[in-house]
Amino acid sequence: MSAKRSRTIQVDALARVEGEGGLLIRTKGGAVTQVQLRIYEPPRFFEAFLRGRRYTEAPDLTARICGICPVAYQMSSVQAMEEVLGLTVDGPLRLLRRLLYCGEWIESHVLHAAMLHAPDFLGYESAVHMSKDHPELVRLALRLKKAGNELVALLGGREIHPVNVRVGGFYRVPAKRELLRMREPMQVASDEALSLLQALAVLEFPAFERDYEFVALRHPEEYPLCEGRLVSNQGLDIERSEFERHFREEHVPHSNALHSVHRDRGAYHVGPLARYSLNFDRLPSLVQEAARAAGLPPVVRNPFQSILVRAVETLFACDEAVRLIDLYEPPDRPFVEAEPRAGVGHGCTEAPRGILYHRYRLDAEGLIAEARIVPPTSQNQKTIENDLWSFVPQHLDLPDAELERRCEQAVRNYDPCISCATHFLKLTVDRE
């Protein structure tokens, strides 16, 4: 096929992503002239309808933004509210939140890596087609996912849209023996996560790297979930409250989701690659070893290897869950309380797809006067487009159908959650 010809690749509805969006790519004479990640899922106006609601409602309302990562929304919103109220949630309550978040990471990462992204690498249309030749991979993923589901159900009150998180802690905390029942399943899950990583390590990864600005949380001791400073590999080192001074959201006509950019440096990258590359030294040595054995260096700039990093983080989450279960002693009270007061609070935690930023302004009665939510997929949109600007020219010799497939795979490197971003996929490659 002549690379000189102009082509259009158009995917009207991207499969195996959460929500509704498409992709349009135009090329002319071997150069890419247009890349648009088109997000047409209607905007959902969460920030507007939060206004006037009580601060206590934010965790349950925002959890409904996403069926895949409701815990992330709960964690960022309660953190912001607790900042306004001057509450410190520590000890066993902090431990339980971290454990709940581990459950969500396992669920989300395993679903994406094994069921949605692996078929791209193995050449199948879907997990259903893949399961005929690779039943063990699918069974392994299903067992792991189930372990994550059980952790979320135990601490969150139920599997779908957990309801047990509240500002100040939880509505109900588990007895020690309830949590201990999860120890053995999580240990088994840890072994299975290692098997998953090993199974994915043999995949072929396109030779493709970019010099991203990675942005993630960094904690003095731990691999980050809920806390830490916001850092990057280009010198950013700020408190979460300074997020909006460094990043802004802009509207682009082809997307119902705002694009978030660094005010001076433009596109940046959040999610597993960023977290891992900025925090490799915070992973337990056994997890570091497993990552190295799978062929991953301490800094990963190939977005296609995100599937491996998700498996590494799944292994981490399983091991961390076992560690936290062993440390748990039930608190005296399931939550701490304070009177509402006027003020502004910020939340930023590591959702499976990357940092999730919340800001709320409360009035003296504790009603929400203003809400701002910046989900990870909004932050990655421009980086996804930039990846395609670089990736497509290297592969213009491919026939349209194959090029389209590879572009979709490149988008899925980010596990984009369009439902979150519109609070926001279709592919069009146009070779003119």
Next chain:
Amino acid sequence: MNPTLVLGVGNPDCGDDGAGPAVVARLRRRAPRGADLVDSDGEVTRLLAALDGRERVILVDAALGATPGRILRLSGAELGPLTVLRAGSTHALGVAQALALHGALGRPTADVRVFAIEGRSFRPGDGLSPVVARAIRRVERMVRAEIERCRKATKAA
């Protein structure tokens, strides 16, 4: 665990998409013997977990169609061709795909009966439309009869 599973699939907060869970809710008021009742949002791994080890599955779901309130009865085999459809939400593979995956993993459920109720509106925030609310009462009776048939089949076996 009962060998027969009744699965109500759908989102009660999206208009007629709640038909499946609404039928299950009605069954729960006078729980039938010999069957487990489960709600599902269609998420594939949880669907597969629910299907595991069942001999018979009765699936109640809403459907897109030209005649709101119409009740379609399908067998598992008739659902098969639907696996080629791309599901609306792709993180959830869809019920047909979940059943296909269950089969492909070598533990197929032999006896799958599907009751699909054609909906009028699937708008978020709405409840059931009147025509679908009437249909779910008929489906409840049909499912009770089906559960009884399954119970006898299990007993005979």
